[in-house]
Amino acid sequence: MEASLVFVHGIGGRRDPATELSAWLEALALGARNAGHSREASVLARNSCSNAAFVYYGDLFASRQAQGESLESLERDEAQALQQLLEDLIDAQLAVQSGDGERRVLEHACAELTMMRQSQGAGDLVRRLVNVCTTLLALPGVxxxxxxxxxxxxxxxLAQVARYLGRVESDESGSTLDQRVRSRFLRQLDEARPTVVVAHSLGSVVAMEALHHHGGHVPLLVTVGSPIGMRTVVQPRLRPQPLVAPGCVGRWLNYWDRDDIIASRPLLERDVLPNAVGCRPVSHRVDSDGVWVHTATKYLAQASVAGSIVEAVRIADESETA
Known part of the structure; x- marks a missing residue:
């Protein structure tokens, strides 16, 4: 019985799962080849990894907009969570950015957030938050x-993080948005076989929470560009509390890039307790090329990231056939 490889995406718009799976495997193949795993790279490059799956849940976030609603339909606590998220992102970037142009943009956005203390109502707050995001778009990399x-x-x-953690937006059966997202993920896991999970951005939050309800074995959890370390808006809303690595996970590797504005508090081991087998996140920095480093494929093309993934799948395969 072969091990499974499950990918979980992060924030963003609608996407085609088959196309995404192909792109993620192609990036993983590049990283695997750079890590010296030529045999595994060839399999991945041919897109013939039969036990790989891509968990797609973007349509669940799009449904509210499809019904004619907009950002202004955010509840006030969701809008406030988005505000806190932006504050965390800006504070973290101010701590690492040294260029005058970048700092001016960030300081302007920070001033806009400070002026929002008097905002009345969720609609007014959201409009102001959109203005802050428009300011941040002036950052050269973005x-x-x-x-x-x-x-x-x-x-x-970015509001998708707040909406997931808001734990509302129930469907006709009473299932909340976050429950429906986690269900999509858990349906891709087979408790009878080991599964290596690679989770990006918001997907790392989904995976961490969902894996607490998984009865199978996850020899490796890889998180990339994760917002779990945001202590103001994300950590207090995560479940269960206190934060602990899921019991089914044998090893957890967390990768972050210094220029990734979403992974603004990257050292997850400072905030996540070990599970019963002593597993807790171990964070590693990578340095990607290009102006936008948050994409999952940028991380997967890194030799250190891909090497860890293909090695874990191979070891899990060998242990199952032994």
Whole structure:
């Protein structure tokens, strides 16, 4: 019985799961080849990794907009969570940015957030938050990357973190948005076989929470570009508390890039307790090329990241056939 490889995406708009799976495998193949795993790289490059799956849940976030609603339909506590998220991102970037242009943009955005203390109502707060995001789009890396066409798009994608952690938006059966997202993930796991999980951005939050309810074995959990370390908006809302590594996880590697604005508090081992087998996150810095380093494929193309993943899958395969 072969091990499974499950990918979990982060914030963003609609995407095609098959196309995403192919792109993630291609990036992983590049990283594996750079790490010296040529045989595994060839399998991945042919897109013939039969036990790989891509967990897609973006349509669950898009449903509210599809019903004619907009960012202004955010509840006030969700809007406040988005505000706290932006405050965390800006504070973290101010601590590492040394360029005058970048600092001016960040200080302007910080001043806009400070002026928002008097905002009345969620709608007014959201409009102001969109303005802050529009300011942040002037950051050279964000602007050149073209990740977001407008402050509205940026705010909408970042708000997905607040919406997930808000734990509302129930469907006709009473299942909340976060429950439906975790269900999508858990349906891709087979308790009868070991599963290596690779989770990006918001997907790392989804995976960490969901794996507490998984009865199978996860020899390796890899998180990349994770916001779990945000102590103001994310950590207090995570479940269960106190934060502890899921019991099914044997090893947890967390990768972060200094220029990744989402992974603003990257050293997760400072905040997550070990599980019963002593597993807790171990964080490693990577340095990617390009102006926008938050994408999952940038991380997967790193030799250190890909090497750890393919080695874990191979070891799990060998232990199952022994």
């Amino acid at each position: 602007r050149r990357a073209g990740q977001w066409a407008s402050g509205q798009f940026m705010a909408g994608h």
